[in-house]
Amino acid sequence: MKHYALTITVLLNLIFLSHLQGQTNELYDKGIITSGFDSLPYRFTKPKNYDPALKYPLIIFLHGSGERGADNELQLKHGASFFASDSIRDKYPAIVVFPQCDTNNSWHNGTYAFTSGKGQYSFPKEIKENISLNLVEILIREFQMQFNIDSDRMYLGGLSMGAMGTYEMVNRNPNKFAAAFAICGGANPEIAERLQFTGCWIFHGEADDVVPVEWSEHMYEAIKKKSGDVKISIYPNVKHDSWTNAFNEPELMEWLFSNHKN
Template structure:
C-alpha cells in the first residue's frame, strides 16, 4: 500500500512539474475586465468645423518610446449612435474586447498603437457614417440597392465629415505614424469604412469593412488601399452581394484585397467571426501607405 502511495505521489509531482513547464513556455494572456477596458479608453469630445460635436474614445499607449505608432480607427454600427459615449461604441470591436485585446501590455508589445473610436450622431433618423443619394430624414434608407450597393452623395454626412476631421486632428496631437492609419468598421461602420477611404483615399493604409453596403463607382479611388472584406452569406440586413461585387472589382484592378465570406452566417455573427481570425491583426499592422501607392 505504501509503495502504491509512493508511486502516486511521484506521478503527481511529475504532473505538476510538467504543467508548470507548459505554463512557462506558453505566452501569458491577460484577460481584461469590462471596467478595465472602459478605463483604458479615455472619453473625449470633438467639435468639428461643421458645428457637430461628436464624442469619442481614445486609447493612448503612453510610453516613453520616441517612435511614432500606428492609429487604428473603429466605426461602430447603427444601433450604437448617440452622444452617451458609453461602452456600446466599442463593445463589438473584438480587437478591444476579446482575449487578444490590443489594450493589454502583451499585445501592445506586439502591436503598439493608438485606438480611436468616434460615436456617430443620432440627431436625425438618417444620420450615418455614410451619406448616399436618397438618404434624407424622411427617407433614411431610400437609395440602398437590393444588391448591397448605393451611390455616394457628393456631400458627406455631418458625422462622417466630423470623424474624418477628428482623425486628422488626432494625427496632429499625438505621436502617430501617418503612414499607418487603419480603418475597421462593422455594419453601418462597414458603410463608413468604404466611404471614408473613398472620400479620403490619401489618409488610410488599410481598411477592413465588415457587413456593409458600398459604392462600386469608387473603385478607382480606393484600388491602392489594401482591403480585407468580411460578410456572412445569410445577412438579412446588408446583402452579401455588395461585398462580393466589390471584391470582384478590386481583383480586376489587381488590388491588394482579401475576401472572407462565412457560410450559413448572419449579420452580427459575421463580424464576431472576423475578429477571431488569427491573421487579421498581423495583416492590418503589416500595411503602410508607402507600400500601397502605385
Template sequence: MIRWRRWRMLLTCALLCLTACAGMPDKRDRGTFVMREIEVAGTRYRYQVFVPMQVREAKTPVVLFLHGSGERGDDGVKQTAAGLGPYVHAHAAEFPAIAVFPQIPEGQEWSDNAALAMAVLDAATREFGGDPDRTYLTGLSMGGYGTWDLALMQPGRFAALVPICAGVQPHPQRPTLRVQSVLGESDPFAAAAQRLRGTPIWIFHGAKDDAVPPEQSRRMASALKAAGARDARYTEFPEANHNSWDPAYATPELWTWLWRQRRTAR
C-alpha cells in the same frame, strides 16, 4: 545680465522639453481608453481613444473605427461596446496601436459625418503621436458603409481598409445607408474599386447575414480583383450572421497583415 541669461536658459530648456514631449501620452493613460471632446461645426462630440501600453519614441500606428447603427448616441461610450472596442479591451496589454472611436448622433449616417470622423482622427493623431503613414480605417455594418465612403472621400489618406458586413449600394430598407461617393454611378462597385485599387483592403462578411446581404461584399471583392487591386482580400464566414465582426477581429492573420501596411509615397 547674468540673471537674465539664466532665465533665458531655463526658458529654452522648458521649450525643448515641451517639444520633445509633444505627442507622447501620459504614462497613466497607457493601456486604457480615455474620453475626449471636440467641437465640429459648432457642435460638441465625445469620442474615445485607446492608448497602447507600449509607446515608443517613433510614431505609433493608428486605427480609426466607425461603429454601427446600434452604437449611435452622445454618451461617448457605446461606440466601444461592439466590434473593435471589445477586442482591444481583451488585448489591451499587447494591442500596439492607438485606436480612435468617434461617435455620431442618433438618426445620422457616417456619410454625413466625414468631417467629424477626420477631425477626431487628426486630434487623436496629434495628441498621442500617431503615424500618418500607418493609419488604418475599419468599421462594421453602418460603419462598414462609412469605411468605403470615407476612404473614397479621402484618397490616399489610409494605409489599409477593413470593412466588415458592409454594403455599397443603398440599403433597400434604409436608403440613407449608402456609399454617397459612388451614388449615381451605373456600377458603384466598379467605380469604387477603380478609385481604391491601390489601397490594401481586407473585406469580411457572414454568409448568413440577414441585415446586409453578403452579395454586397462579394461584388465589391470581384470588382477590386477586376480593377487589378494590388492587395484585396475577402473572407466570408459560412456560419456567421450579421455580427461577423467578432470572428473578423479575432482573425490573427488580419493583424499580422494590417501592421505590415504603410501608406505609399503621395
C-alpha cells in the same frame, strides 16, 4: 431547484461579463471634438508604456447603427475588447480611436427604400457632404497634432453601417489610409477606382439577413478588377454578427500592420 440554479448561473455570468466590459472601457479615455454646432464624442486608448518620442500607427474604428448616440459608451460594444486585449496591445502597439456617430446621422450617404417587399440601400458614386465623416477627418488631424502618429500606418475599419462608412471614408481620402477592413458592409462598386490604392480585407456572413452578402462580394470583385490589394472572407451559416468571426481571425492584425503607405 435546477431552474433556480440555472438562473443564478446566468445572472453571475452577466455580472461577470459586465465587469469585464467595464474594465475594458476604463482603458479608453474620453474626448469630444466640435466643429460649429456639430460634435463628435470619441474614446481612445494609447499603447502600453506610451513613448511620445516614438511613432505609432493610428486605428480608427467605426461602429454600427445600433451604437449611435451621445453617451460616449455604446461605440465600445464591439471591437473595443479586442484592441484592448493584452495579446494585441503587446504585439501591435497603436493608438486606437472609437468615434461615436450621432443618432440622427450616419457614417455613409446611402439612402434606404422599401420596394418589392424588401429594403434596399442605394449608395452614391459621387462624394457627398457627410457631417459625421467630416468630424472624423477633423478628429484624425487632431490626433496627428496631439500624438506622434505614423502617417504611413493609418488604418480604418468598421462594421455594418461603419463598414459602409469605411468604404466612403477611403473614397473621400484615397491616399490617407494604408489599409482598411470592412465587416458586413457595402458601397457602390463604382467607387473601386478610388479604393484600389488602399489594402482592404472584407468580411461577411453568408447568411446575413440584414446586409446582403452580395454587397461585399460586389465590392471585392470591383476592387479586384481594378487590381487593388483586396481579400475577402465569407463565413458559412453566419448571420449579421460576422464581426465575431472577423475579430477571431488570427492574421487580422498581422495583415493590418503589414500595410504601409510608403
